[in-house]
Amino acid sequence: MTTETTAGREPEPQWDIIELGSTPGGRGSRRRTVLLGGSVALALAAAVTVPMLRSGESGKPSPPHTPVTVAAPNTPAPVSTTPTTPPSALPSATPSTAAPVVWVKPRWANPTFPLTAGWSPAGAGQPRVLKIGPNVALHYEWSGSVLSAEVGPVPGSWEVEAQETHAGTVGGRRATIRTADKFDPGSEGSYVGIRWRLADGRWVQVLSFGALTETQVRRFADNLRPGSMTTALPFTVAEVPAGLTLQFQGPAMMCLAPSKQTSAAAGDDESATQPRGLCLSVAKESFPSTSANNVLQVGDRRAVFGAGAPSLTVDLGAGQVLKVEWDPEQTPLTPDDAVRFAAGVRVNHPSGTKAG
Helix, strand or coil, X not given: CCCCCCCCCCCCCCCCCCCCCXXXXXXXXXXXXXXXCCCCCHHHHHHCCCCCCCCCCCCCCCCCCCCCECCCXXXXXXXXXXXXXXXXXXXXXXXXXXXXXXXXXXXXXXXXXXXXXXXXXXXXXXXXXXXXXXXXXXXXXXXXXXXEEEEECCCCCCCCCCCEEEEEEECCEEEXXXXXXXXXXXXXXXXXXEEEECCCCCEEEEEEEECCXXXXXXXXXXXXXXXXXXXXXXXXXXXXXXXXXXXXXXXXXXXXXXXXXXXXHHCCCHHHHCCCCEEEEEECCCCCCCCHHHCEEECCEEEEECCCCCEXXXXXXXXXXXXXXXXXXXCCXXXXXXXXXXXXXXXXXXXXXXXX
16 A cells, blocks of 8 residues: 655545444444344434434334435545535544555455244244344344344344343253343333354354244244355445455445454454444434535535534435444545545345345
8 A cells, every 4th residue: 555645735634533332322222223123123213323224103114215326336436635525514624644545346245144044933024134243143023023043253242131031942052041021111022032052163142022922932043054045235335445344234234344353353242243344324314404515415415424423424315314434543534535435335225035
């Protein structure tokens, strides 16, 4: 990587460094929001920094949304030596000492869940495959219920405080089973969590939020068999900063991070499964009200930079926005870099899971 001289240039805008993962409602909350899904996460909406696409008042998951292309993937916004946005639209700036970003085509494969479900509850429909740090999960969501199975080298989060814990078996292997009458104050439905280890040492964890009984959740766990299942990614990106790969993928969220943070080496506990790095999400909310001087263009769409933690919000129309957020210590992007990245993003249709 070569370093570009800054002689004779205006100082590049630089973001304030803010610890994104340590604040209430930060990235630790997002994993839970993704796993709880749309139809049971409404109670968490006020606590989560970037809410996922959530259901309406009916309590049912949102229907597939029309794909929105922020810009054609092969025509990203160019990076210039001066800001592409009006000065009033940029955050507070200090001189940058980081080397220029090297852009490359993404090369990661769609996440693959290493098991197949021999039985699933009636009405559960087609699952989606999620990537959660070094782990992979199979995720069902239907009519106010969520069922997920997570496999990997790191134990997943239980997500809910248990009222009762007891021992059991899954496929002849010892398991821990946790239950609660409610998974959140005011929620309708119970919680069941089951955790065990495979013969090769990987952890498996099944979580249920909603109407399923412990007997049904144990039946689902007992019928997980070796195989493979995969789904399409929620976003297509034209180019990414060199060294980043897929770290987290939910139905409407995706994070990119250095490869060392996407394996078990990222940590030996559930912190390794939290979203981190450069993140994309689609939120069901209105474009921020702001003065015309603060609005810029990403492709043919309105966008605005966040006033606090590094972020860029792009108006997708129809009451939805695309949010780009990043940790400036891990991924030191300039505003021009953020615009270039966002301009190459395509929001994809949700699709069914394919069994291998």
